[in-house]
Structure formats: structure tokens, C-alpha cells
Amino acid sequence: xxxLLIGLVITIAVGYYIxxxxxxxxxxxxxxxxxxxxAGFLGHTVLPKGITxxxxxxxxxxxxxxxxxxxxxxxxxxxxxxxxGFATYMTHIGANNVVVKQFSKPLSFIKxxxxxxxxxxxxxxxxxxxVSSATGLGVLLMATLFPMMTAMGISRPAxxxxxxxxxxxxxxxxxxxVIVAAEKSGLPLHVFAVETVLPVSICAIIVMSVAAxxxxxxxxxxxxTPMEKLDISEIEVKAPAYYAILPFLPIVGVFLFNGETIPGxxxxxxxxxxxxxxxxxxxxxxxxxxxxxxxxxxxxxxxAGMGDAFKGVVMLxxxxxxxxxxxxxxGAIDNLLAxxxxxxxxxxxxxxxxxxxxxxxxxxxxxxxxxxxxxxxLAPQLAVKLGLSPAFLIIPMLQASNLxxxxxxxSGVIVATSGMAQISPxxxxxxxxxxxxxxxxxxxxxxxxxxxMYA
Numbered sequence: 177x178x179x180l181l182i183g184l185v186i187t188i189a190v191g192y193y194i195x196x197x198x199x200x201x202x203x204x205x206x207x208x209x210x211x212x213x214x215a216g217f218l219g220h221t222v223l224p225k226g227i228t229x230x231x232x233x234x235x236x237x238x239x240x241x242x243x244x245x246x247x248x249x250x251x252x253x254x255x256x257x258x259x260x261g262f263a264t265y266m267t268h269i270g271a272n273n274v275v276v277k278q279f280s281k282p283l284s285f286i287k288x289x290x291x292x293x294x295x296x297x298x299x300x301x302x303x304x305x306x307v308s309s310a311t312g313l314g315v316l317l318m319a320t321l322f323p324m325m326t327a328m329g330i331s332r333p334a335x336x337x338x339x340x341x342x343x344x345x346x347x348x349x350x351x352x353x354v355i356v357a358a359e360k361s362g363l364p365l366h367v368f369a370v371e372t373v374l375p376v377s378i379c380a381i382i383v384m385s386v387a388a389x390x391x392x393x394x395x396x397x398x399x400x401t402p403m404e405k406l407d408i409s410e411i412e413v414k415a416p417a418y419y420a421i422l423p424f425l426p427i428v429g430v431f432l433f434n435g436e437t438i439p440g441x442x443x444x445x446x447x448x449x450x451x452x453x454x455x456x457x458x459x460x461x462x463x464x465x466x467x468x469x470x471x472x473x474x475x476x477x478x479x480a481g482m483g484d485a486f487k488g489v490v491m492l493x494x495x496x497x498x499x500x501x502x503x504x505x506x507g508a509i510d511n512l513l514a515x516x517x518x519x520x521x522x523x524x525x526x527x528x529x530x531x532x533x534x535x536x537x538x539x540x541x542x543x544x545x546x547x548x549x550x551x552x553x554l555a556p557q558l559a560v561k562l563g564l565s566p567a568f569l570i571i572p573m574l575q576a577s578n579l580x581x582x583x584x585x586x587s588g589v590i591v592a593t594s595g596m597a598q599i600s601p602x603x604x605x606x607x608x609x610x611x612x613x614x615x616x617x618x619x620x621x622x623x624x625x626x627x628x629m630y631a
Contacts, residue, residue, distance in 0.1 A: 179218065183508030186211060187540055190499070194585065200601060204495035204586060205241070211502025212237035220505055244497045253490040256315050256592055257482040258449040260489065262426065263319035263596075264481025265453060269460055269474055270415035271422040272323045278420045289329035290393050293338060294385045296325055300342035301381055303427070310343035310544065310581065311493075311588035312445060316430070317342070318596040320423055331401040334392040336597035337607030340589050341388075344582040344612060345380045345575060345619075346373065353548055357574045360552050361567040373571060376622035380575070380615040387611040395607065416463060425452035453478060489595035496586040500541040508540065523564050523629045530555065531572040531620065538580025542587035548577035568627050575619040583609045 186207050193203045216222045216233025223229055223236055223243075230239050266272050286292055300317055317339035325335040346354060349369030358368035395401065421428075429448035433441060443451070453475075461471040530551060537547035551573055559566040581587045585601040590608075594601040 179215075179220075179507035182214060183211070183503050183506055183540065187503070191585070194600075194602065200585075200591075201492045201495040204492070204499045208495065208498030208500075208502040209237045209241065211499070211506050212240060215502065215505035215507070218506065220507055222505055224501065224505075240501055241494070241498055244494045244501075247497075253486070253493060255312055255445055255449070256489050256493070257485040258446060258453075259315045259319040259426065260485030260596060261478040261480075261482035262449055262453055262456075263323070263423075264484070265456060265475065265478035266319075266423045267323070268477035269419070269422075269456070271419040271456070274415050274417060274419045275324055275423050278417065289331075290389045292325070292328050293330050293334055293392060294389050296321055296330075296335075297338050297341065297385055297388055298381070300338055301345070301347060303430075304342045304346075305348050310578070311592050313343055314339050314589040314593045315596065316426060316445075318593055320427055322597065323423075331392070331396050332597050333401065333599055333603045333607050334396065336593045336599060336604050337388070337392070340593040340604055341384070341582055341608055341611065343589065344579050344608070345377045345384065345615060346578060347377055347381075349374070353545060353574060353577070356549065357552060357570050360556050361565075361570050362556075363567060368567065372567065372627060373574070375626060376571065376575070376619055379622050380618040383618045384611040384615040387614040388607075391610040392607060419459070419463075422452075422456050422459065425455060485596075489592050492591040492595055493588050496542050496588065496591050499586055500543055503541050508537075523562060523568065524624070526558060526562065526564070527569050527572055527623070528620070530558075530569055531576045531616070534573045534576040535580035535616070538577050538587075539584040542581065542584045542590075544577040544581035544587075547580070548573060551577075563630055565628050565630060568623065568629050571623050571627060572620055576616060579612045579616050579619075583612050 190203055190207045194200050212222050213233060216236065222233055223240055227239065227243055230236050263272075300313075300321065303317065304313055318336070322335050322339055325338065326332055330338075348354065349365065354369050354373065355365060357373075358365045361368055363372070426445075426449050429443065429452060430445065433443035433448055457471055457475055460474055461468065464470050534547050534551050537551070538544055541547060552570060555569040555573065556566045558564075559569055581589065583605050584590060585605050590601050590604050594604045597604070
């Protein structure tokens, strides 16, 4: 329990200093390195499997920082930088203004920005079927839907929360955690994912949409949050109307090429964004009547946006990753598992306990997958002891891990969306917490109604 107490104290300290205005990246990095060093002193393994130890626990903590820099820059970090660069480029050449102008006309009859917010949230949830990564989807939505939402009068925190939330509830029947959950539940994938999880997910999304409507409206009024709705007549548009399609090229590309829509041709999100930038540059070149110098100068905005993304977003993700590894290395997650194993509770009480522990671990680590993969191993064993159906325990845990990540100020999706929106991660979490709690209650009730408790 000592390790759990240390993790809790340091996590509270991290929240305190970030709220006090300290730079989040620095606070998380210092806390993560401290946790890794303490883990080494307590006899725990500092580095995860696959990373060779330096032979010293102090330098092992720095070795993990190096690993995270390499991992984030080559993977998710590159995706974020590309999408931020693309978004900056679209703004620079005037494509985003064209989108706002074009979409403002048919949507002008909707007077409430909160109705638009709900519509945007549902569209974002459908996008999660195509993009499995929560952070990747959040960044994609920030680069495409966020400018349009804020221009339509949705406040920046509310718009960022919409971009951060769609992966909170699982819709895709083929995501990795759903496949693992189905296996541990002992059910065929189609029965588990489509007949059991999907109805619960749809109900949760509906409830979260309603909660988001009222909660964001309440917070905007309470905090007198600036609404940035633009007067259509005041929007300066220099680019031609066909530029309106350019900001949505990554979304179109995801549906066309990130799968088997076109047989024999599959592109990942990185290549899709690069292709989108190239198409944008070609269109800009043709529109400027083959003015190559101007086209290349416009592309400089893309490179500048990528650099800003590294400074403002990627380094936050690196720091958050180090902090999460510190919590796991020191044994905080193992202690939570031990608590669940010792609980001599009935079926409903055990389900609630496992769900609560999963949410707590997801909030603390900022990861949805790590707590779920750790806890799901325990669920079948506990179910057998009490004669329960494993699915009754696993389904709420599956959804709780993703919901918990959405209210974690150190999760990748919250860090990325808040960084791109240039607001505090806590401001985004404040917007997501009530809809997430409503979604969690819906998941628990839905499980109790639709899933048999006993095997």
C-alpha cells in the first residue's frame, strides 16, 4: 500500500502545481522522473520490457525519457505535428474561412450553438469507427471541425471537449480492447460487440449528448465564456469556393484509404495527411497561376505549425507518458488490483468496485488500455469464484477505462486537444466530467439490464 500512497500523493501534487499555473509539461516530467527513481529504490523494475537498462536506476529514468521522445516523435507525435501543420496551412491559404462561410449559410437557421455542439459530437462519435486512436481522432477533429465549431459560436473549451470525447464510448466492434474483452468474457466477438456492448454504447452516447448540451450551456453562462460566433458578412474570403473541400481531405482520406474501401490500396493516417498537404499545395499552385514562389512561401506556414505543435503538444505527451510509466513502475496499479482481489463483495458490488478502480487507474495514468488490460485478467477469476458471468464484470470495465481517460488531465487526448486549443487541460476536463459521469451511470445501468449477472 506504500506504493499506492506515494502515487496518490504525487498525483495530487501534480494537479496542485498545474492548477497554480506551473507549466504542465515540466510538472509532469519532474513527477514522472521522481516516480521512476522511487520505484527503483523500492526494488521495482523502472523500465518496461523491451528497453535495456543502463545499469543505474537514476539514468534508467532518463533512458525512459529518451525512449518517449523517440516513440512520440516517430508515432503519435508525428501525427500531431502533421495535422497541426495542415490546420495552420489551411488557415494561412484561407481555406478555413471558406468553410466557415459556406457552412454558415445552411446552418444559420440553427440559433443555438449547443444544438450544433450535439450534432458535432454525434459526427465525431461516428468518426471513431474509422479512427481507433483516441488521441489521433481528437487531433484530427481539432484540425478539421474545431475551427468551424468556434466560428459558429461554440466556445473554445466546449469545442475542445467535443473533440476530446468521441472515443470515450466504444462503438467499433473490431478495436483491440473489444476483442480482448470478448475473449475474456468467453463470448463470440459478434455476440459480445454487436448484441451486448453496442446497445449500451448507443444509450450512453445519447445520454452524454444531452448532458453535454446542458452542462456546456451552464458553464458558459456561469463563467461568462467568450463566444466567438462570426458575422458571415465580416468574414474575409480571398480563396475560391472550391477551397472548402481542402480542410476535410484528411477525413475523406481516412474513410477512403484507411481500410479496404479501395481494394489493394491502404494508407495510414500519416500518409493521408501528407497527401492532403500535397493536394492542398497543388491546388494552391494552380489557383495562383503557377506561382511556385508563392506556393512554397505558403507552405512555410505548415512547417511553422508543425514546430509549434512539438513545443506545445508533443512535449506534453512525452511528459505525460513518463508520468504514467512512473505510476505503473512504482506499483500503484498492482496495489489497486490487490484491493479488488481482496474484496469479498456480491456481484453488483464487485462490478461497481472493479469499474471504480478502472476509472481511478485511467484518470491517474491517462491511459485507457493499460488499466483495462491489467484489470481484465482479474475479472474472469473473480467471476468464477462467485459464479458470475465474466461479461457482467468486463463490459463496465471496458467502457470505464475509456471514460476515465476522457476526464484525465494527463491523458494524451486531453493534453493534445487542450494544447491545440491553447487552454488548460483542466478546462477541457471540466467540460467532459459531467457527460462522462452520466455516460458511466448509463453503462452500469445498461449492463445490469442487458447482461445476465450469473453464468
